[in-house]
Amino acid sequence: MQAGGDLSVSTSLKRPLLGRVDSGEQADLVFRIAYGTLRLAHKAGNDILHNFICQWSEPFWISMLVVSLNWNNSLGEQVNLEDLYSQASSCINDENKTDEESKYRLNQLKLFIVWLTIYLDIQYSQQNFTSLPSSAIGLIFLAAKYCLIRAPEDAHSDVTPKATELRLELLSRLVLYPNMWSCFTYTLQLVRKFSDNNNPPNLYSLLQGYHNSIGQQCCSTLDELRNLLISPIRRWLGRVDSLPSYIDRRCIAVAAITCFRQGIQSYNINDHQLLDVKYLEDLAVNDSWHAQWLEPVINLIIQVLYDEEEVFTEDENIQFYHFYPIGISTLNNLKHRLRNELNLWQDQVGCPTIADALLKCHVDPALRVQLECQLNQSE
Structure with missing residues (x-):
């Protein structure tokens, strides 16, 4: 199915393999087989991996989305992965319940993390690539809704912290690819819109809205954008x-x-102001965005x-996970990527002088020294 395809008529939804599992163990077996197949395609070379990703990503992701949403299909079958995971939890010893349930x-x-990352790595080489398959958007939305809304910020209060x-x-992997920024911000908008559990989204409308929004500015003001970015930044940290x-x-x-940088205010000051130490100090002190986030990010x-x-x-599955x-x-x-992000941040605030004033105001001197040493350390 092509990106933006009509999920309502897809034959892939009729009877997916995951729609026929009846236990957490069976679902897990499907996932482990898929992971192993993906790893073998990776080992076989770029051409085979590329063909595998292009051919099988959307069909498999659709089947994951179906069972994640507990959709009814035309045969009346229903599978809900979370129910299966909970049933598996009740069958084991209490002392192992949290780990085993997870x-x-x-x-x-x-x-999904590895598969999506490989997909994005491959597609990023295509300069005109700006969209994702409908199934990927649905799965990303479900993940974002859970980790940004339903799950508590404090890991100690979370019943499934690892998940x-x-x-x-x-979500962080989506941000790594500049052409996916609009997808990321649209996801954040959807999460905020449907944060009320009593207001379930219509998935078809949700996905159509995403594909219609490609290339459009997500927020009309800087404050709106910051309000979207605060939740993922805070939870990542x-x-x-x-x-x-x-x-x-x-x-x-x-x-x-990257998210911190997207939320900064740019300054356009004249040469006289650049030489005014007091002016620069006041500018930095009054910058609430940098005051809140610059030092934690550094x-x-x-x-x-x-x-x-x-x-x-020696586990090849674990080694494979670290390749992408x-x-x-x-x-x-x-x-290289971090230097590039810091250079972009410096340009976006206005100039190196302003960036230096912000660093001096909001970042401990010892941290600034460590940052320079680590970035400039020879390999």
Whole structure:
């Protein structure tokens, strides 16, 4: 099915394999087989991987969406993955309940994260690519609605913290690709619109709205955009320390600075003002966006630059998970991306002088030194 296709007439919805499972174990088996197949396609080379991604992404994602939404099909069958996961939870020992209940859900999320990332990596090379398949938008919306609205900000109050963290990580991967920014902000708008659980969205209208919005400005004012960005930034910063994978933390660090950068106010000041130290100090002090987010974002960047990037396992599935996104999979690539984001931030605030004033005002001197050392450290 092509992006923007009519889900209501798709034959893929009639009887998907996932629509016939009757236990969490069976669903998990499907996800593990799909993950292994994806890994084998990756090992077989770029051409085979590209063909696999183009041919099978939409059909498989549609089947995931069907069972995630608990849709009725024409045969009267109903499968709800969350119900199956809950049933699996009730059949195990109490001391293992949290981990075991999460296992099937986590495998589902990890599969979609890797698959979507490979899809985005491949499609990003096509300069005119700005849209996603309808099924991907639906799955991303469901993940965003859960991790930004339903799940508590505090991990200790979350009954499925690992799943929430993976959903947040999924959103961060979308932000890594500049051509997906409109998709990300549209998702945030949808989440806010349908934040009331008593107001369930019409998926068809939701997806049509997405495809009609491509290329349009999502917010008319800077305040509107900031109000959208605050929730993901806050939750990324609050949950990132719990993520065990360095590649996940890298994704969140890049996404955090990208979203932070998109929400800044640009300054257009004259040469006389640039030489006025007091003026620059007052400007920096009164910038509430930088006061709230600049130091936490810089601190996160430093943390991921200190991360070990070795994967201490012979498990090929885990190694495969750390291969994408290619743009930040190595430390050199990560540093290049972070330098680029910081340079863009500097340009967007107005000039290096203003950027320096903001750093001096809002970031601890020790952190500034660490940032420079880590970014400039030779490999």
